[in-house]
Amino acid sequence: MKGFRYLKNVATVELEQEKCTGCGRCIEVCPHQVFSFGNKVALITDKERCMECGACAKNCPVEAIKVNSGVGCATGLINEWLRDRKIFKSGSKCCS
Numbered sequence: 001m002k003g004f005r006y007l008k009n010v011a012t013v014e015l016e017q018e019k020c021t022g023c024g025r026c027i028e029v030c031p032h033q034v035f036s037f038g039n040k041v042a043l044i045t046d047k048e049r050c051m052e053c054g055a056c057a058k059n060c061p062v063e064a065i066k067v068n069s070g071v072g073c074a075t076g077l078i079n080e081w082l083r084d085r086k087i088f089k090s091g092s093k094c095c096s
Contacts, residue, residue: 011050012068013057017041019064026056026065051075 013034015026020041027035027042032049035042035056042064050067057065 008048011047011052012066013044013047013050013052014066015042015044016064016066017043019062021062021064023061025059025061029055029059031055 015035022037022040022042024037024042027033027037031053032046032051034044034046034050036045037043052067052069054067054069057063057067
């Protein structure tokens with residue numbers, strides 16, 4: 001999924017760096033590498049990769065991350081569904 005983006009300027013993920021303790025949990029749990037580490041705190045380095053799953057916010061021990069599930073999450077689910085249908089129709093994935 002290198003370079004994969006959902007919809008531009010719709011992800012709601014926010015990071016309050018002043019609350020961040022630098023534990024790195026967000027980096028560990030984010031499935032799309034939205035976060036990186038710099039200057040002893042987490043940074044949002046690629047907001048448009050966020051699918052708004054909420055794993056980062058749920059695992060942040062100091063509640064420094066906020067995310068509202070919405071368009072990014074729905075787009076991710078729809079894209080997965082469409083990708084699976086295309087693979088199935090092309091015959092490269094067959095159950096019979």
